[in-house]
Amino acid sequence: METLVGKTTQELEAVVQALGAPAFRGRQIAQAIYKRQVRTWDGLTDLPRDLRARLAEHYDLAPCRVRSSSAAPDGTVKYLMDQPDGEVIESVFLPYPGRTSVCISSQVGCPMACSFCATGTEGLARNLSAGEIVDQVLLMQSLHPEQRITHVVFMGMGEPLLNYAAALAAIRILNQEVGIAMRHVTLSTVGVVPNIEKLADEDLQLTLAVSLHAPNDTLRSELVPLNEKYPIARLLQACRDYTDKTRRRITFEYVLLADVNDGEKEAHELGDLLRGMLAGVNVIPYNTTDVAAPYQRPTPEAQRRFREIVAGHGVTITQRKERGHRIAAACGQLKRSALRRGSMMRSLPVIAAAPSGKP
Ligand code: SF4
Numbered sequence: 001m002e003t004l005v006g007k008t009t010q011e012l013e014a015v016v017q018a019l020g021a022p023a024f025r026g027r028q029i030a031q032a033i034y035k036r037q038v039r040t041w042d043g044l045t046d047l048p049r050d051l052r053a054r055l056a057e058h059y060d061l062a063p064c065r066v067r068s069s070s071a072a073p074d075g076t077v078k079y080l081m082d083q084p085d086g087e088v089i090e091s092v093f094l095p096y097p098g099r100t101s102v103c104i105s106s107q108v109g110c111p112m113a114c115s116f117c118a119t120g121t122e123g124l125a126r127n128l129s130a131g132e133i134v135d136q137v138l139l140m141q142s143l144h145p146e147q148r149i150t151h152v153v154f155m156g157m158g159e160p161l162l163n164y165a166a167a168l169a170a171i172r173i174l175n176q177e178v179g180i181a182m183r184h185v186t187l188s189t190v191g192v193v194p195n196i197e198k199l200a201d202e203d204l205q206l207t208l209a210v211s212l213h214a215p216n217d218t219l220r221s222e223l224v225p226l227n228e229k230y231p232i233a234r235l236l237q238a239c240r241d242y243t244d245k246t247r248r249r250i251t252f253e254y255v256l257l258a259d260v261n262d263g264e265k266e267a268h269e270l271g272d273l274l275r276g277m278l279a280g281v282n283v284i285p286y287n288t289t290d291v292a293a294p295y296q297r298p299t300p301e302a303q304r305r306f307r308e309i310v311a312g313h314g315v316t317i318t319q320r321k322e323r324g325h326r327i328a329a330a331c332g333q334l335k336r337s338a339l340r341r342g343s344m345m346r347s348l349p350v351i352a353a354a355p356s357g358k359p
Pocket residue numbers: 110111112113114117118119120121156157158159190329330331332333
């Protein structure tokens with residue numbers, strides 16, 4: 001069944017009008033689901049009981065349900081969320097001093113098959129709808145009412161630019177209905193060039209993160225098979241065009257793999273490649289506990305040397321403090337089969353269920 005979460009105010013007005021109710025009832029629904037995170041029909045107290053009942057005959061309110069959660073000592077909480085068809089996705093709540101981020105999924109699984117990533121090993125099950133994307137944020141906000149979510153990053157499962165229409169619809173709802181500042185939305189892509197070009201024309205002030213992971217085509221094609229289709233030169237041209245049009249700085253994500261892409265040669269190549277671009281690099285040392293791949297985490301000394309060399313080329317390079325979750329590759333890292341079994345994470349008691357509670 002369709003859900004009301006995922007519809008704009010205008011669309012909600014049309015929904016209620018089709019049921020013979022005045023348009024302002026649609027605005028009341030939008031306020032309730034997006035501003036107050038109401039998740040049950042009974043919670044829609046502004047609406048007459050009979051309208052709630054008629055809506056419930058045709059729609060579900062929200063798609064996501066918490067299956068399980070695990071909390072890290074630093075406050076990070078990872079959620080596994082059930083979707084209406086039984087698929088499971090991963091979302092992460094990340095409190096920082098002065099801001100609160102959430103990391104959300106855009107697809108169930110991922111078709112990109114990056115060699116270091118568990119999510120990519122099992123392929124794509126399906127795209128998420130705009131409602132399923134937005135509802136990850138709403139559900140986490142409802143579970144953490146004391147901490148207002150200020151930032152949203154599309155770095156969970158999936159490649160958002162392969163689910164372009166739903167991802168963009170979700171971003172617009174998060175901005176216009178939920179109130180997340182567009183500059184606080186980060187969309188991470190592994191480099192779907194035609195859709196980077198399309199995104200540049202959308203006139204959105206979001207932050208684009210591009211998973212580069214290697215400074216030359218031979219190595220990048222090994223790590224990121226999509227590079228065969230969109231080699232580095234073409235990808236970087238699309239990135240330059242993007243920054244020219246939007247004047248927004250791009251972040252290049254680079255997972256550091258010991259003795260694979262973390263050497264002095266690669267650091268110099270990367271510095272040469274990105275010098276002069278409106279961009280910075282974020283390095284993420286590989287987390288060896290993530291997946292059964294033949295990669296190792298570089299030593300702290302190798303990490304420091306890599307950063308110094310790249311910075312020596314005049315390229316801004318950062319290494320964020322790692323949090324209690326697996327953002328390691330700038331994308332999702334969990335296998336779908338493991339998610340179904342719930343075996344890759346320590347399942348703690350579910351913090352809160354979210355019943356649909358029809359009247
Ligand atoms: S690293 Fe990202 S793009 Fe690559 S397979 Fe994993 S989820 Fe997909």
